[in-house]
Amino acid sequence: MNTTASSRPSWFRTFVPRPAAESRLFCFPHAGGAASAFRxxxxxxxxxxxxxxxxxxxxxxxxDENPAPDMATLVKEISEAIGPLVDRPVAFFGHSMGGTVAYEVARALPRELRPALVRLFVSARRTPDKCRPLAPEWQSDDGLLRYIRGLGGTGAALLAEPELLPVALPVLRGDFQLIDTYSHVPGAPLMCPVTALVGADDIHNTPADAEGWSRYTTSGFEVCVLPGGHFYTETATEELLELLADRLVPAHRP
Structure with missing residues (x-):
């Protein structure tokens, strides 16, 4: 069942409100992921x-809402809703599919909001021009589940529970529909710095792949390699948060 626009939950989850915070970090989940990954x-x-x-x-x-039918719709709806929360300097962090979503939302921000975006963190994601649909061997339900399990992470472990598949599989299918139909439209590079993050053991997204993000900004750029695989975010969380703090907080003050 679909909810009406007036009753639909918002796009944003702030688990620990900090009204006096100097900056806001928006986090965009991976395919099949949810806001709770950043709790x-x-x-x-x-x-x-x-x-x-x-x-x-x-x-x-x-x-009870239908997944977004394509990347353009998802980006449009997020970018139209995000304005009231861009009330201070902001940064975007997107992991895997979320990296593409974060990048496209950054491009779609209204001109007057763009100066507030101080950095894009794109994690475990190839550049937009290198995004490709899943190979045919991964397109069936069994193939898609094998692909997800190969990436690792807690979400993959949950797929071993048969009772969760009827809930998880439609979400995964919807998200991979976004990925498979996404086509990058070239345009002006971002004006904010870009930090490309990658797990040292991630065979799907290597440091060499991450270097390509340098073409997508006119400002500073860096590649940071952290220990772990595709979901290094779960195994090297402390190191990751330290890195984010170093770039978001002047002098890394508490």
Whole structure:
């Protein structure tokens, strides 16, 4: 069942509100992921940063909504809703599919809001021009599940529970529909710095792949390699949050 626009939950989840925070970090989940993946980040970052996670439709408290039909629709709806929360300097962090979503939302921000975006963190994601649909061997339900399990992470482990598949599979299918139909439209590069993050053991996204993001900004650029695989965000969380704090908080003050 679809909810009406007036009753639909918002796109944003701020698990630990910090009204006095100097900056806001928007977090964009991976395919099949949800805002709750970032629940613990607020307490791991300095008090001057408020963490706000994006909740895509079709999961958790938005389970009764249809997933976005394509990337353009998803980006349009997020960028139209985000304005009131760009009330201070902001940064975007997007993991895997979320990296593409974060990049496209950054491009879609109204001109008057763009100076507030101080950095894009793109994690475990190839550049937009290198995004490709899943190979044919991964397109069936069994193939898609094998692909997800190969990436690792807690979400992959949950797919071993048969009772969860009827809930998880439609979400995964919807998200991979976004990925498979996405086509990058070239345009002006971003004006904010870009930090490309990658797990040292991620065979799907290597440091060499991450270097390509240098073409997508006119400002500073860096590649940071952290220990772990595709979901290094779960195994090297402390190192990741330290890195984010270093770039978001002047002098890394508490």
């Amino acid at each position: 613990g980040w607020a307490t791991g970052l300095p008090a001057s940063v408020e963490v706000t996670a994006i909740q895509y439709p079709g999961r958790q408290d938005r389970y």
